[in-house]
Amino acid sequence: MSRAALLVLADGRFPAGGHAHSGGAEAAVKAGRITGADSLESFCRGRLHTAGLVSSALAASAVLGVDPRLLDEAADARTPSPALRTAARKLGRQLMRAARASWPSTELDALAREFPKGAHQPVVLGLAARAAGLEAVDAAYCAAYESVSGPSSATVRLLSLDPFDATGVLARLSPELDRIADRALEAARRVADEGVDALPSASAPLLEIGAEAHAAWPVRLFAS
Amino acid sequence: MHLDHHHDTPAALSADAHRPDGTRRALRIGLGGPVGSGKTATVAALCRALRDELSLAVVTNDIYTREDAEFLLREAVLPPERITAVETGACPHTAIRDDISANLEAVEDLEDEVGPLDLILVESGGDNLTATFSKGLVDAQIFVIDVAGGDDIPRKGGPGVTTADLLIVNKTDLAPYVGSDLARMAADAKAQRAELPVVLQSLRSEAGVTDVADWVRAQLAAWTP
Numbered sequence A: 001m002s003r004a005a006l007l008v009l010a011d012g013r014f015p016a017g018g019h020a021h022s023g024g025a026e027a028a029v030k031a032g033r034i035t036g037a038d039s040l041e042s043f044c045r046g047r048l049h050t051a052g053l054v055s056s057a058l059a060a061s062a063v064l065g066v067d068p069r070l071l072d073e074a075a076d077a078r079t080p081s082p083a084l085r086t087a088a089r090k091l092g093r094q095l096m097r098a099a100r101a102s103w104p105s106t107e108l109d110a111l112a113r114e115f116p117k118g119a120h121q122p123v124v125l126g127l128a129a130r131a132a133g134l135e136a137v138d139a140a141y142c143a144a145y146e147s148v149s150g151p152s153s154a155t156v157r158l159l160s161l162d163p164f165d166a167t168g169v170l171a172r173l174s175p176e177l178d179r180i181a182d183r184a185l186e187a188a189r190r191v192a193d194e195g196v197d198a199l200p201s202a203s204a205p206l207l208e209i210g211a212e213a214h215a216a217w218p219v220r221l222f223a224s
Numbered sequence B: 001m002h003l004d005h006h007h008d009t010p011a012a013l014s015a016d017a018h019r020p021d022g023t024r025r026a027l028r029i030g031l032g033g034p035v036g037s038g039k040t041a042t043v044a045a046l047c048r049a050l051r052d053e054l055s056l057a058v059v060t061n062d063i064y065t066r067e068d069a070e071f072l073l074r075e076a077v078l079p080p081e082r083i084t085a086v087e088t089g090a091c092p093h094t095a096i097r098d099d100i101s102a103n104l105e106a107v108e109d110l111e112d113e114v115g116p117l118d119l120i121l122v123e124s125g126g127d128n129l130t131a132t133f134s135k136g137l138v139d140a141q142i143f144v145i146d147v148a149g150g151d152d153i154p155r156k157g158g159p160g161v162t163t164a165d166l167l168i169v170n171k172t173d174l175a176p177y178v179g180s181d182l183a184r185m186a187a188d189a190k191a192q193r194a195e196l197p198v199v200l201q202s203l204r205s206e207a208g209v210t211d212v213a214d215w216v217r218a219q220l221a222a223w224t225p
C-alpha cells in the first residue's frame, strides 16, 4: 500500500465534482448563519460532528469490506432530505469516474454497474480508498476532512472571506477531526459484527432543511 | 482511455470515443469566451441551422442561473429533453477544464436518454481569456469574442484566442458604433493563430451562422468513420 495515495484522494483538486458544492454553506450564508470566520468555524464544527461523522463511518466501513449496497441503504436512511440524497449520489457518481481512472479495480467497476446513477459519495469514497490500497482510518479521515473543507472553500467565494482565515478555521478543527475519525473507525469495526445499525446516525436538521430550501432557489452559485 | 467497449461494462471514462455498448459516441464541441460575446446566440443559431440534418443536444454551464438553458428553451431551438444545464459552483473554467465530471455526466445522460446523437454542443459560462475546454470533455472548441469587447482582444491573445479550433469574432454589425477596426482584428487573429480558422460573423445579418455551421459539418465529417 502507498500511504501517499491518501494525499491524492483527499486533494481538493482531485477531479470528483466537489468544487460545485458548498456543503450547505450557501444556504447558511443566505440565512445569515455564516457571516465570517467565527460563524464558519461553528458551522463546520456542527457539520463535522453530524454529517461528517456519519460519512466518515460509512467510508471506513466500505474499506473494511461491508456490503456497499447495505451501506448505501444506511446512508439513505441517515439522509432525510431528498435534495441531499440526490447531491450525495451525484457526487458519488462523479467520484466513481475519477477513482476508476486513478485506481482501476473490479470492485469499483461492480459498484459502478450496480449504481449507474451513483451510490452515496462516502460509500464510493471508501471503495476508492480500498482500491488505492488505503486503510479504513485513511478513508475515515478523508470523509471527515471533506465535510469541512468543502464549506470552507465555498465560503471564501461566497463572502470573499480572507482565505487565510478560512484555512485557519480548518487548522483549528484538526484535533476534532482526529476524534471524529477515531469514533467513526470504532463504529465501522462494530458494523462487521453488529450490522449497519452500529453506524452513527447523527443528524443536523438545519442542514437538511437548508438543503431543501436551497434546491428550490432559482438563482444560486453552488449545486448544493 | 479505451477501457470499456462492451455492453456489460459500466460507463466509459472521459475521452473514450465509444459508448459502453460499443457504438461511437456523439461529437462534442465546446463554445467558450467572455461574458455576453454571443455564445448562446451562436448555439441557438447552430441548432436552427443543423437540427433538420443532425440529432443534436446542448449542455449549458451557467454561472449562477439557468438563464442560458432557459433562453434556449424559450426560443424552442430544441425539444426540452435535449437541453441540460450544469451548475458550476462559481468557477465556470473549473467545470470545463480542471474537473469535468459534471459535464461528462451531462453529455453521457443525454446520449442515454435522447440518443443516438450526432453532435453535442457544450456552452461554457462566460469567463476570461484563459478559459479553455479539457480534451477529456470536448473534441473541438470554438472561442467566441465580439467586436464590442475591444478590438485589441485578438492582439492580446491568450489560450482561448490562440489555440481554439475556431475563433469567432461576433457582432460585426456593431463595429461602426463601437469604433472597432475589423481589418485589424482579422489581421491580429491571423498573426496569433497561424493556420487555425477565424470567422467574422454577425448573427443580425442574413448570412448569420452559415460559416460556423459549415465548419461544424466539416468537423462532423472528420469525426464520423
Ligand SMILES: Nc1nc2c(ncn2[C@@H]2O[C@H](COP(=O)(O)OP(=O)(O)OP(=O)(O)O)[C@@H](O)[C@H]2O)c(=O)[nH]1
Residues within 6 Å of the ligand: B034, B035, B036, B037, B038, B039, B040, B041, B042, B068, B124, B125, B126, B127, B170, B171, B172, B173, B174, B201, B202, B203, B204
Ligand atoms: N448586434 C448583435 N448582437 C448580438 C449578436 N450576437 C449576439 N448578440 C446579442 O448579444 C447579447 C449576448 O448574447 P449571448 O448569446 O447571450 O452571449 P453569451 O456569450 O452566451 O453570454 P453569457 O452566457 O452570459 O456569457 C444578446 O443580447 C444577443 O442578442 C450579433 O451578432 N450582433
Ligand SMILES: [Mg+2]
Residues within 6 Å of the ligand: B039, B040, B041, B068, B123, B126
Ligand atoms: Mg450564454
